[in-house]
Amino acid sequence: MSLLVVDHVSVSYGRLKALRDASFAMGEGETLFITGPNGAGKSTLLKAIAGVVTPRQGEIMLAGHAIGGKSPEAIARMGFSMVPEGRHVFGTLSIEENLRLGTGMRTDKDAAERDLEQIYAIFPVLKERKDKPAGLLSGGQQQMLVIGRALMAAPRLIAIDEPSLGLAPKVIDDVYVALLKLRDTRGLTLLIVEQSATRAMMTGGRMILLRSGEVALEGDARELARSDALRNAYFGIEEH
């Protein structure tokens, strides 16, 4: 059974159609990249899944339950963890408080403590500065913090919007290495919005290309990233 089903979903902001009739599904343990040019509707798609915007049409199912129209907190409590674009750490809260915020809905407090230790093991810099305000971290460290915070919820599905935005290439490498390590040790299901096709190639998995709010292309990330089809679809060149 698919963990996430997006079924003919459309989202509008006023008269602007940000997402048109988008459909795809992803299974447990899968890694799915969503790519596409600016304004293609990538962030809107994630926001619709997170319940921050309400779809005008279509249905989104998480683990077999319809989540259209549910509140963000209800969807989070169903096992969806979101890392939105721009990171959004709670700058005045300490690093550890940021991480603990993710655990509110968990009943397995012992497992949550083990997860905290595991996250500290993967991101030692977070442990070193755990009592400092999170706003003092660098951009890359903040990205690691929000990924860690999303993991603290023990989600079934974790969605990350543009993890490499505004980071130096070296830092992006670090973020991806950590992400892959987490995926492989914990069997995470990852939904990543990413502009860079090379990251998708490194990571593997499936890829969807959005253009003007529509699913333009879908396939294996490595194959697509290598082919001309992606570039053509990206720039809107029709194949002959």
Add this chain to the structure above:
Amino acid sequence: MTALLQVFFDALSLGSLYALGALGIALIFGVMRLVNFAHGDYIAFCVFAMLWPSIDAAAIVFLGNLPAWVLIPVILVLGAGISVLSEILVFRRFRNANPATMMIASFALGFVIKYFLLMLYSSRPKSIDLWSAVSLPLEIFGARIPLLQVITIAVTLVILLGLVLFLKHTRYGLEMRAAAENFTMARMLGIRANTVIMMAFALSGMLAAAVGLILATQSGTADIQMGANLMLVAFVATVVGGLGSLPGAVFAGFLIGGLSSLMQAYLPPDARPFRDAFVYGAVIFMLIWRPNGLFTQKSAKQRV
């Protein structure tokens, strides 16, 4: 020396009231960007709840007859109750409205409460005699300080300490601080919006009740306008402190109270009636110097 000590206690006790009022406003503003102008009317509501509804000039004491250890919790619960009720009945419908709309709604709600009290109690201020023993003076280093001032300051410190402990060391406190900083992100982490907002309203209402109890004891009168005047100063304090910043609201509350008391004591007698003009003049200069208030948190800014 004794005069100085007297001014010091005046400043601290007036500042305490402003700080508690400002805190009540800042708590709500933090979680939902609402400047709740009905806050002052919660204060009046809590005071009038101690009297039996009647339009006679002579007040008939009702809840006010209860012993203090019952009366105080009852009034606190009443304050929390009216505050939470206004969230459920009014402000919840404006959750996604812009801040100006919410502010107007709070004005409207304030008028409803005010006229409700007016109808039940008439507009005449009534005398209310609460714990008259605490207005006896206390000798501290030769200065005669009303015991009530000392109690006001002590109560305020206890409330502030309790609030800090709640915010720093409980799960709800953590969630409230997170929601105040970035509400949408907090919800995406599974934090229930309604719970956090109702908690903020309950705390804010209890602060209004505490202010009401202190004001009623201090002035010995119940006046429908009593909360509104304080509310105005408290609102200015939250702006001076930096909207949304709780330490800022408390600090600015004490600052304005202090400034006001100092001017009352040391301005030439002819200028004293214009004390408020000087205080607000200082506020204007302060805001020109720091338009975002005194406490704008550096670490809250996003890094790229």
